Amino acid sequence: MAPTTPKVIFLMADYGHDPTETxxxxxxxxxxxxxxxxxxxxxxxxxxxxxxxxxxxxxxLGANQNTLKAYEKMAASLEFSGPIAWASPEFTLDPYNLVFLPGGHDKGVQQVIDSSIVQSHLADYFPGTERHHGSQKAIAAICHGVLGLSKANDPYGKSVLYGSTTTALPGIMEQGIWWATRAVLGNYYKTYGAGSDSVEAEVKKRLNFPDIQWKSSLSPTPFVVEDTMHNYLSGRYPPDAQLLADKAIALVQKIMTPKDENRPGVIKLAPTYESS
Known part of the structure; x- marks a missing residue:
């Protein structure tokens, strides 16, 4: 039987996502x-x-040359030029093996972060990523994308990330760049305006035990967190985008590989997938 091609979907606002994270x-x-x-x-x-x-x-402050070239190719692609509508009554995340949530701090990303429609879709999809069910579904989110995911609630009114391990944009990084640029860029780096909670604070208040579940690093070295209960990966900011994508690819390929436990004579090797 030919292997199934993994399917990934980017959930986006009309405008404002970070180009590197996309x-x-x-x-x-x-x-x-x-x-x-x-x-x-x-x-x-x-x-x-x-x-x-x-x-x-x-x-x-922005995208490097590698990202600019990648963005040009993406912007010219059929996929990017012909998106589907997540507000359509027929839309569902069920066919996808990976849901990817890019970040971005421009005000426009509020369109997808605060959408009750998107939150409902994510709330329906996230339980299907539970590892003990042998799921072939996964979610990866970075920066403000994690904030959007954290706003999706289960039937009991708790965030789908209530029991999950996660990272997102560290508050000290968000505040630092805002203070450094506010004289010329105003509230550009504060998605919800001056005085609003940081992404870190918003996500933490939706976790059951934030002191344990929240993982972060202020190192410039790429940093990605893998949840142990769900097929869920998270990153902090643009420099983590490549590692997040690489780990998401490895995770999806792993969960979509047919299990051979019942086949005689098969030698099983220890997994090599590594998490941060």
Whole structure:
């Protein structure tokens, strides 16, 4: 039997996502042979944050040349140019092996983070990632994408991440870049405006034991967290995007590999998948 092609979907706002957190994973999934889909609210072609793509903000704070090339290819792709509508009554996440939630701090990302429709879809999908069920479904989220996932509630009103291990954008990083740029960029780096809680604070208050479940690092070394109960991976900010994508690919390939426990004569090797 021919292997099934893994399917991944990016859930996005019309505008504002970070290009590194979107284009770098897209390039990795494309290289790995995944079938890729994008979804926006009404099926409008999305656009990532132009401040990270052009002008002095790009040169000082934004995407590097590798990301710019990856974004150009992604923007010209059929998948990116023809997204499906996550607000459609027919939309479902069920066909996908991986749901990818990119981040971004521009105000436009509130469209997907705060959508009750998206939250409902994520709440329906997340239980299917439980590992003990032999699930072939996974979720990966980075930066503000984790915030969006944390706002999806189970039938008891608790976040789907209530019992999960996770990371997201560290508060000290978010506050630091906001203070460093507010004189020229205003509240650009605060998605919900001055005085709003950081992503870290928002996510932590939805966890059962935040002191235990929240994992983070202030090191520039790429950092990705793998939950032990679900097929769920999380990253902090753009420099983690490549590692997050690589680990997501390895995880999806692992969970979609047929189990051979009942086949005689099969020698099983120890897994080599590594988590941070």
């Amino acid at each position: 284009a770098i994973p897209y390039a990795a999934f494309k290289s790995a042979g995944f079938q890729i889909s994008f979804a926006t609210e009404r099926g409008t072609k999305p656009a990532c944050d132009t401040k990270m793509l052009t002008g002095w903000t790009q040169k000082l």
